[in-house]
Amino acid sequence: STTARGGVVRRFPADFLWGSATAAFQIEGAAWEDGRADSIWDAFARVPGAVVGGDDGSVATDHYHRYAADVELMAELGLGAYRFSTSWARICPDGGAPNRAGLDFYSRLVDALLEAGITPWLTLYHWDLPQTLEEQGGWTNRDVAQLFVDYALATHEALGDRVRHWTTLNEPWCSAFLGYAGGQHAPGRRDDSAALAALHHLLLAHGLGITALRERDADASLGITLNHSHFWPADPDSAADLDAVRRMDALQNRLFLDPIFRGSYPADALVDLADVWPDVVRDGDLATIAAPIDVLGVNYYTASVVTADGVRGGVSLGDVPSDVEDGGSGDAAAHTVRSPWVGARDVRVVDTAAARTAMDWEVHPDALRDLLVRIDTEYARPAGTALVVTENGAAYDDEPDSDGLVDDVERRDYVAAHLAAVHEAIQTGADVRGYFLWSLLDNFEWAFGYSKRFGIVRVDYDTLRRTPKGSALWYSSVARSGELGVDGAR
Ligand code: PNW
DSSP: OOSOOSSSOEEOOTTOEEEEEOOHHHHOOOTTGGGOOOBHHHHHHTSTTSSGGGOOSSSTTOHHHHHHHHHHHHHHHTOOEEEEEOOHHHHSTTSSSOOHHHHHHHHHHHHHHHHTTOEEEEEEESSOOBHHHHTTTGGGSTHHHHHHHHHHHHHHHHHTTTOOEEEEEEOHHIIIIIIIIIOSSTTOOOOHHHHHHHHHHHHHHHHHHHHHHHHHOTTSEEEEEEEOOOEEESSTTOHHHHHHHHHHHIIIIIHHHHHHHHSSOOHHHHHHTTTTOOSOOOTTHHHHHTOOOSEEEEEOOOOEEEEOOGGGOOEETTOOOHHHHTTTOOOTTOOOOOOOOTTOTTOEEEOOSOOBOTTOOBOOHHHHHHHHHHHIIIIIGGGTOEEEEEEEOOOOOOOOOTTSOOOOHHHHHHHHHHHHHHHHHHHTTOOEEEEEEEOSBOOOOGGGGGGSOOOSEEEOTTTOOEEEOHHHHHHHHHHHHTEEOGGGOO
16 A cells, blocks of 8 residues: 555654755756866766766756755745755865865855754765766775765865764665666666675775764764665565575665674675675775764665566566666667676566556555664664665656646655654654655656656756645645644645
């Protein structure tokens, strides 16, 4: 069911954080203004076939010029927190020395948020690596982890007096596996060993970043955001399917949770990946990566039934809709992608009767509850770390009426069902402190360009006008009251 269950009103803790989330590249535009240089996503968007419709981030939602109105909108909706990212390519355009004009933009944004009573949650890396660093090998180059620390400290120096919640990385799974193994994301490489080197250097950057920020600012709340998912076996009696679940869980969840919370890569994954694992882990790295964190951000969208038993069919998780395969360019020589699931390319996804979003992602709210309880019990709580849902939301094919209004009942139901799941996790005892809806605005949905809309606020890409959808008004009343009504009603 995609509606909130139970015949009761669900009351969230009084200090529960209600927010929305965005990321710099997806909303800012102003791609070369005030000294900003190319990021890997600017370069990737120029590759024929990489992004649907040939879309890019040059204008996006023009948030760079409209941030004040966007903050006002959040205030009108009564949202108490805002998760955004700073652009590395704006702050350190050539990967090195900081750019004052770039930092000033975020300083203005943070001031506007604080003035509106909205708590800023800042993410340092949401995928926009300076292109000059890609030319030095990108995340396969260990030196990039140290340059990330310089960027983090420059940003903290400018904003640390006002920003108290710092996140190092957003979804290193996507950066490493979609960026370097599958090619769906920038820099668009397809090299499994490079993906694993990138993964290790991303985690190293996180650990070095936490250590440096902690040294500068002992009271700040520090963390990382990971994208998690849950996998069920198509046949619980099939050894092949159970092994498929084990391998997928390792790649998606444990390859990140284990080093961060236990200081080691999962032994079974190291065996699975032995043929492609690069020689990049040095003495002391894992202790650095396991630096204590205050908050683990959990991004959750979907879960899957999987099989590794050929007879059950299914589709590879690397398959993408044909309109996306060549980015809609129709260019035969266009950029191609493959499954990002290193060591699990034989695993296939089996359709269930669950509803789907416009991303074709199945809707499974209960898996969010189970994931939060599992991560809380097995990893976060023993480490003294709190959980925050840093992204959850859905793309749907919104249909504006003649006044441009969108009554997005499906998105509201999706969010209501997942909030009910978060509430159940809290009742079970999981320490979940907040929820950031993805996303405040329709925006640049990576390889899908502007063709997928995740916003609770519609953006008209001709006029750049913002119009809150039905889901925004509904979410506003949930956030203001701290209560989720029966079947998601308020
Ligand atoms: C996340 N996948 O991206 C990001 O953090 C957001 O920037 C993004 O807009 C949002 O989720 C919606 O997609 C993902 O293919 C992109 O598994 C792709 C995948 C997962 C997360």
